[in-house]
Amino acid sequence: MEQNWLQIYRNFDDEALAALASAGLVRRAVKDVEAGKVAWESAPDSKQALLRADGQLVSLSPGGPAKANCDCPAPGVCKHILAAAIWLRTMPSAASDSAAPIDVLAEVMALDPGAMFKAAGAAATRKAAALFADTTISSITSTPNALLIELPSLDITCRYIAHAGFGGMVSDAPEASRAVIHLLAITSVWRLQGCAFDWPGAAAPALAAAAPEGLSEAESQFLDRLRQLLLEAFSNGWSHVSEIVPAQMRGLAMSARVESFPRLAAMLRTLAGTAELLAKRDVSADERQAMRLATRIYALSHALEQSAGEVLRDLRGKERRSFDGNQSLELLPLGAHWWEQRTGAHGMTLSFWNAAEQCIMQAAVARRDASDRSFNRDNAWRTNVIWQGVGPAVRLVDGTLKLDQVRVSGDNRISLSSEIKAEMQAPWRSDDQRWQAAGYDDWSALADALRASAGLNGDSNSFILLKPAKVDQPQLDEARQIFTWRLRDQRDQVVTLQLACDPVNHTRIDNIEGWAKHSDVLKGVLVRLERNLHGGRLEPLTLVIERQGLLRAISLDYEAPLTRPGLTLMQRLSRAFKSGPGTVATSSRPTHADWIEDLQYILENKAMTGRLHVPGEDLDRLNSIHAFLRSSGLDLLANALQSYIQAPAAALAVALLYLCIACAELEMPQFLGLTPRT
Secondary structure (H helix, E strand, O other): OOOHHHHHHHOOOHHHHHHHOOHHHHHHHHHHHHOOOEEEEEOOOOOOEEEEEOOEEEEEOOOOHHHOEEOOOOOOOOHHHHHHHHHHHHOOOOOOOOOOOOOHHHHHHOOOHHHHHHHHOHHHHHHHHHHHOOOOOOEEEEOOOEEEEEEOOOOEEEEEEOOOOHHHOEOOOOHHHHHHHHHHHHHHHHHHOOOOOOOOHHHOHHHHOOOOOOOOHHHHHHHHHHHHHHHHHHHHOHHHOOOHHHHHHHHHHHHHHHOOOHHHHHHHHHHHHHHHHHHOOOOOOOHHHHHHHHHHHHHHHHHHHOOOHHHHHHHHOOOOOOOOOOOEEEEEEEEEEEEEOOOOOEEEEEEEEEOOOOEEEEEEEEEOOOOOOOOOHHHHHHOOEEEOOOEEHHHOOOOEEEEEOOOEOOOOEEOOOOOOEEEEEOOOEOOOHHHHOOOEOOHHHHHHHHHHHOOOOOOOOOEEEEOOOEEOOOEEEOOOOEEEEEEEOOOOOEEEEEEEOOHHHHHHHHHHHHHHOOHHHEEEEEEEEEOOOOOOEEEEEEEEEEEOOEEEEEEOOOOOOOOOOOOOHHHHHHHHHHHOOOOOOOOOOOHHHHHHHHHHHHHHHHHHHOOOOOOHHHHHHHHHHHHHHHHOOOHHHHHHHHHHHHOOOHHHHHHHHHHHHHHHHHOHHHHOOOOOOO
């Protein structure tokens, strides 16, 4: 007679089985079942059931598929174990068909906390406690046989299988992190359902959250694995990324969160997305973007190992924060801008100034592809309701915004949750002390901030609020197709903003030219720091103007001034190329920046192919660069280049590439024409 514990295997659907193995292996197992290759070997008892699957002996136990055994040489959950679980679903069950449906959520709520912590282990419990306060559940979905628990901060869905217990949970989490993440999922469900429990004393969140003076052994081992994977990617070539690399990156991102490396986790998630495009040979994939991010990750992993105390805590990064529903924000809207990515993702980002925290906060409404045809540039601005109580984005420009019951991430992203209560309030006056303290009105202070943001410990925020004393009329460089706009501070120092004459910027450029003619009303410009090989450039996105003493946001992608230039950007470019090239602006870049840029290109070309050796033609170029760097006094870079020339290897190439990137970042303020405070 069939034993009741076999029902555990019936509760695993194909998605749950794929989380234990792979979707491809599940498909192969289904074919074996359809071909009649699975049958009982002996009648099941209370401890074991034996089956034959495609000629292999499979031993099932009450622990579920993860605890089953097979005599084939394949490690882990093999095709034969999967086939056995699938075959059991096709067989008549001993349970009555009229039995009441399983309440999986009630089963989770009935779990004993002490038994859970013991099953997870002391180390996993401590790590789960440290992550608990900063973890939210986006949804809990009950199915007839499982409870799906989505953890957006970890980008993972955990499945609690009916009757399988904590040990039978499945997810895509790396094996080393699985106990932590599964325990975190269960305890988060308890919290969401209002169930009180106490963490073991040694794992209390307040104690677990305290950063140690140095790295633990587990953390060091994780960083070693991370560097090994990155070096393999450089050695194999970023143009030849295999399909397994994105999954490895996502797994490492999850492990980074578990090991209290939130900054690394965020960078690895981004790298995983880019690597996935590369693996699919997507036309929008960017190998150089991937390898530059991978280089920063590699450098950060080394810096973490060499740091302790406060520096280590800073390098770890800020944990994501999730407020508990009683937080309030008072924000000054700074307008909205539209964006499109080569991946097909597109959307609108709204920016706000938070006077209490002295920072820019943002909220984004977006789609990952073009499947939602009702979502477009105009509807996002005029129709889509951002928060109940304030309506679409077009209404968020004439006053200030108050939000209650807010959730905010560690990178100052505001949730668009329907639980948020929003209302518009009176606008700020231009002489309001909150506005006077906002942003930058001294370009020397801006230069200091940009230099401080360089390197691994810098602020990664790319949006800056500038408050110019006056502005010049914008200039269009027809030959280079670059639009430039100079802003001046009280000491007449100049910072130059730039926009490429791409189609996405055409409306923005035309509107800037119109608003610049009304320079007396311009009080602020929101810019984005766009980092590139030359260091970076500042791109204007929105404006803040004054009307009758009151501040108002202007969204350059949507709002035109009352008077616009006589000719559009496209009309002027067309005339310029018919009449001959215009005057090309001279570059203020120092000579050594060009040599460093050349070196970076050589290294990136090698990293794309994986051919890191130095043949004759490359050797001549690298020797010339080395001689120049040495004569210019750039000894650190010259020494690193000499080491690579003498013994080309992935680790030396990555270190040298990071030095090139760091040099460009440090010189970015100079390239933008900014001077530091004296």
